[in-house]
Amino acid sequence: MWILGIESSCDETGVALVRADRGSALPVLVAQALHTQAAMHEAYGGVVPELASRDHIRRVLPLIQQVMAQSSLSLSQLDVIAYTRGPGLAGALLVGAGTACALAASLGKPLIGIHHLEGHLLSPFLSADPPSFPFVALLVSGGHTQLMQVDAVGSYVLLGETIDDAAGEAFDKSAKLMGLGYPGGPALSALAAQGNPLAFALPRPLLNQPNLDFSFAGLKTAVLTQTLKLGADLEQRKADLAASTQAAIVDVLVKKSVKALKQTGLKTLVVAGGVGANRALREQLQAHCRKLGARVHYPEPELCTDNGAMIAMAAAMRLSAGVETPQADYAFDVLPRWPLAQTPA
Ligand code: KG4
Ligand code: ZN
Numbered sequence: 452m453w454i455l456g457i458e459s460s461c462d463e464t465g466v467a468l469v470r471a472d473r474g475s476a477l478p479v480l481v482a483q484a485l486h487t488q489a490a491m492h493e494a495y496g497g498v499v500p501e502l503a504s505r506d507h508i509r510r511v512l513p514l515i516q517q518v519m520a521q522s523s524l525s526l527s528q529l530d531v532i533a534y535t536r537g538p539g540l541a542g543a544l545l546v547g548a549g550t551a552c553a554l555a556a557s558l559g560k561p562l563i564g565i566h567h568l569e570g571h572l573l574s575p576f577l578s579a580d581p582p583s584f585p586f587v588a589l590l591v592s593g594g595h596t597q598l599m600q601v602d603a604v605g606s607y608v609l610l611g612e613t614i615d616d617a618a619g620e621a622f623d624k625s626a627k628l629m630g631l632g633y634p635g636g637p638a639l640s641a642l643a644a645q646g647n648p649l650a651f652a653l654p655r656p657l658l659n660q661p662n663l664d665f666s667f668a669g670l671k672t673a674v675l676t677q678t679l680k681l682g683a684d685l686e687q688r689k690a691d692l693a694a695s696t697q698a699a700i701v702d703v704l705v706k707k708s709v710k711a712l713k714q715t716g717l718k719t720l721v722v723a724g725g726v727g728a729n730r731a732l733r734e735q736l737q738a739h740c741r742k743l744g745a746r747v748h749y750p751e752p753e754l755c756t757d758n759g760a761m762i763a764m765a766a767a768m769r770l771s772a773g774v775e776t777p778q779a780d781y782a783f784d785v786l787p788r789w790p791l792a793q794t795p796a
Contacts, residue, residue, distance in 0.1 A: 452468075452470070452472070452530045452531065452767070453468060453470055453481075453524060453528055453529050453530050453531075453541035454468070454469045454470075454471060454478070454513070454529070454530065454531045454532075454533055454708070454763045454767050455468055455518070455529050455531070455532050455533065455534070455551075455554075455763035456468075456469065456533045456565070456570075456672065456759045456760065456761070456763025456764070456765075456766060457515070457533070457534045457547045457550060457551050457759055457762065458474065458533070458534075458547060458567070458570070458757055458758060458759045458761070458762045459507040459511065459534075459535060459539075459544060459546045459547030459548075460492075460535045460536045460537070460538070460539025460542050460543055460544055460547070460567045460757065461498060461503065461539055461540060461543060461593070461594075461618045461757060462483060462487065462488040462492055462503050462516055462543075462757075463486065463487050463488065463507070463545075463703070463711050463758065464486045464488075464507050464510040464511055465483070465484075465485045465486075465514075465517060465757060465760070465761035465763070465767065466483065466484050466487070466501070466511070466514040466515050466517070466518045466759040467480060467482065467483035467484070467758065467763045467765055468480075468481045468482045468483070468518050468519075468521075468522050468524070468529075468763065469760065469763035469766075471767040471770065471771055472707045472717060472747055474569065476583065477576055477577075477690065478576075478577075478763075478767035478771070479577075479762055480577050480670055480760050480764070480769065481519035481521075482518045482519075482521050482522040482765075483518060483614075483758065483759055483761070484514040484517040484518050484759070485513060485514070485522075485654050485758055486510045487756075488502075488504075488506050488756060489502060489633065489634060490623045490779050491614055492536070492633060493632060493633045495686050495762060496627055496633055497623075497627075497633065497739045498540070499730075500540045500541075500542055500543065501542065503540055503542070503543045503544035503760070504540070504543050504545070506542055506544035506545055507547065509565075510742060511546060511547065511550050512550070512726075514609065514759075515720065516753050517786065519580075520546050520757075521579075522677045524709025526558055526760050527558060528552070528556060528559055530560060530561075530574060531560060531561050531562075531563055531765030531766060531777055532551045532552075532558075532560055532561075532562050532563070532565040532772065533551070533562075533564075533565050533569045533762050533763055533765070534548050534551035534552075534562070534563075534564060534565065534762065534783075535547055535548075535564075535565055535566075535788030536565060536566065536763050536783075536784070536786055536789070537564075537565030537567065537709070537785050537787055537788070537789035538566075538568070538594070538784055538786065538787055538788055538789045539567055539594075539785075539787060540787065541622040541785060542789040544548030544641050544785035544786075545570060545665075546709050546781045546783050547646070548784075549783070550768060551603065552781050552783040555701055555779075555781065556781040559779075560779075561778060561779045562777060562778050562779070562781065563766045563769070563770075563775055563777045563778070563782065564783065564784075564785075565737075565762045565765045565766055565769075566765070566789060566790045567757075567790055568590055568592075568595060568724075569765045569769075569791060569794055570762045570764070570765045570792065571590055571592065571628070571724045571750075571759035571761060572588050572590060572599065572601065572607070572765075572791075573604070573720065573724035573754040573764055573765045573768050574723055574725050574750035574758075574759065574760070574764060575721050575722075575723060575749055575750045575763040576679040576698065576749045576764060576768065577750065577754060577760060577761070577764050578748065578749065578750055578754075579751075581722050581748070582719050582746075582748040583719070584598065584601060584602060584603050584604075584770075585601060585602040585603070585658075585712045585717055585719070586718050586719035586720065586721050586725060586748075587599070587600060587601070587610070587708065587712055587715055587719070587720050587721070588600075588601050588713075588720075588722075589619045589704065589708050589720065589721070589722045589723070589727075590723055590724050590791075591617070591619065591704060591722070591723075591724040591725070591726035591727055591732075592617060592618075592724030592725050592726065593619035593623065593634070593636075593723065593725055594616060594617050594619070595612070595613075595617050596611070596612060596613040596617045596618045596619075596665050596667070596704075596785075597609060597611070597612040597613075597791070597793065598610040598611045598707060598708065598711045599609075599792075600662050600711075600715055600717070601721070603772065603796075604768045604769055604771075604772035604774055604796075605769065605772060605774035605795070605796030606689070606795060606796050607791050607792050607794060607796075608792065609645070609790075609791070610663045610664065610711050610714070610715070611662055611664045611707065611711070612664060613663065613665040613667060614657075614664055614665070614666050615660050615666050615668035615672070616666075616667040616668045616670075617667070617669060618667060618700055618704060618726045619634075619636055619666070619724070619725050619726045620641050620667065620731075621667035621670050621671060621700050622634075622635050622636035622640070622697075623635035623636060623694045624671045624674075624787050625639060625670065625674040625691075625693075626638050626639040627672055628671065628674050628675050628678050629642075629659045629674070629678055629689060629692065629693065631693075634725075634727060636728075636729065637728070638691075639693050639696065639697060640697055640729050640730065640731065642689065642690050643690070643693040643696070643698075643731070644691040644694075644695075644699040645687075645693040645694075646687070646689075646690030646691040646692070646693050646694030646695070647691045647695075647703045648694040648697065648698035649692055649695070649698075649736070650688075650691035650692070651691065651692055651695035651696075652695075652696065653670060653673050653674070653677075653678055653695050653696060653698075653699040654670060654673055654699065655699055655702055656669050656670075656700070656703075657703070657724040658706055658707075660685050660701055661713060662708060663707050663711050663714070665703060665704075665707060667700065667703075669698065670699055670700070672695055674692065676695050678692065678736045679690055681747065684714065687747030697729070698731070700726075701729070701732045701735055702735075704726075704732060704736075705732070705735045705739055708720055708722075708739075709743065711741075712740075712743060712745050712762045713743070717745075718743075718744060718745040718746065719745065719746055719747075719748065720740055720745055720746070720748070721747075721748045721749075722747060722748070723750060723755070724738065724755070724756055725756040725757070727749055727750065727755045728752055728755040728756065729773070731777060733747075733749065765792055774795070774796050
């Protein structure tokens with residue numbers, strides 16, 4: 452079965468083709484194409500929703516053509532068209548959903564709307580070292596920070612989440628305060644490599660609370676205060692502040708993930724979402740999981756941030772698990788706010 456996936460929830464237009472065979476084998480990624488709008492939004496220091504929607508419109512059809520050309524398949528050979536139904540920016544989501552619906556209707560093929568975070572969550576199944584169920588998932592993106600217990604495809608129990616900013620947002624906002632580029636996560640983490648993570652004592656809210664919730668809003672206030680105080684040896688102090696900020700975020704994510712593993716008794720951790728690309732986070736999770744006798748799985752680095760492959764993959768896995776019935780009435784909607792635990796199983 453051939454599944455085309457279209458992602459357009461934020462500032463990346465992603466299209467990919469996945470092949471799912473009958474039996475126990477995992478679906479495989481056959482072709483993919485991606486356009487990131489980061490350079491366009493950089494001038495504004497964040498995503499401008501209207502510009503994002505317009506750019507998705509410009510990019511989506513050429514990307515579909517690119518993916519089809521890579522695969523040497525014709526559109527009529529597709530079996531299912533999947534798109535990101537939410538959560539995300541309403542106008543941006545509508546571009547992917549409208550395109551997917553028009554394509555499916557013109558081909559007479561069924562349509563599946565996928566939860567963006569389910570895509571992130573299942574993306575490690577496309578890696579060379581896929582996990583197996585059940586596992587704890589740490590979802591860390593620009594808009595979400597959640598710990599989930601995942602027993603099977605479609606079975607997602609929320610263990611804890613951020614009560615204010617997301618981890619990616621904490622990276623992005625801190626980077627902005629320090630005058631680094633957009634998106635801030637990669638820029639801050641690159642500068643952090645030259646700094647001392649112990650130089651500044653930054654807050655780690657909720658770290659010692661028994662629950663699995665996170666809070667990152669206080670961190671940016673602390674970073675602002677320290678940024679204003681940066682002295683003459685600016686460059687080194689800035690690197691130290693970047694390293695200390697990263698250390699504070701990573702410390703909380705690691706300790707809460709370990710707590711979730713202990714609490715559930717599970718021995719597998721899956722890390723997904725853009726912040727999962729962070730090297731310090733990966734190294735520390737690796738070290739802590741090894742101590743616990745647990746294993747940690749990631750998507751391939753290029754599939755950590757938004758992409759079409761994770762959407763096609765989630766559709767393929769939902770279909771093989773029998774938790775999804777594709778629709779063929781071509782009435783579509785988008786859900787800009789959509790809790791993952793409410794995804795039908
Ligand atoms: O999953 P994603 O591509 O988009 C959302 O669904 O939000 O995540 C984007 C987030 C941004 O906040 C970005 O700064 C962060 O992931 N990010 C990183 C790194 N690469 C991306 N944060 C820290 N370190 C990185 N290397
Ligand atoms: Zn995402």
